[in-house]
Amino acid sequence: CLTTTYLSSCMLVTLIIVVSQTATAGIDDSLDLLWPSPLLKLVDPVAQRTNRNLVKLLMRLAQDETGVRKTNLGGWQSEVDLFERSEPEIAIVRTRAYHAIFRYLQAMAPQGSKGKYEVSIGSAWANVNNRSHSNSPHLHPGVQVAGIYYVDDGGQRDGG
Numbered sequence: 001c002l003t004t005t006y007l008s009s010c011m012l013v014t015l016i017i018v019v020s021q022t023a024t025a026g027i028d029d030s031l032d033l034l035w036p037s038p039l040l041k042l043v044d045p046v047a048q049r050t051n052r053n054l055v056k057l058l059m060r061l062a063q064d065e066t067g068v069r070k071t072n073l074g075g076w077q078s079e080v081d082l083f084e085r086s087e088p089e090i091a092i093v094r095t096r097a098y099h100a101i102f103r104y105l106q107a108m109a110p111q112g113s114k115g116k117y118e119v120s121i122g123s124a125w126a127n128v129n130n131r132s133h134s135n136s137p138h139l140h141p142g143v144q145v146a147g148i149y150y151v152d153d154g155g156q157r158d159g160g
Contacts, residue, residue, distance in 0.1 A: 040104045047096040051151050054089040058151065062128040074133035080123035093149060097121060100147060
């Protein structure tokens, strides 16, 4: 079974759209990156060590549970309470997700500042997709940070 499995942990993404009521001569529609969207990429060996067991768990859940249909085009998507589960594999990824969030907050903090952060992960779910499955473009309203943990991205064996 060729699968791409990932956990999606949503917090908050901001998009600002300005619409002008009147056209301005010589001005075309554009996308201006006035405030860039930071992207923190982490390689987490602690989380990676649990991937084999995490894949087994997620594949079992995909077989045993109905899941939901939201943005998934084929495949299986868990309920959004994945991080509330008690399995050790989920606990490790949940802990590492918080670690990644704090790394992000530290990286984004102004030089020399020491912040105290209160962080809450509002929802987390898993997607199990094979070669013919995908997820449609979508938004995560009401969140400031969104994170994805790829358990298995499919690599070249799945055409990507």
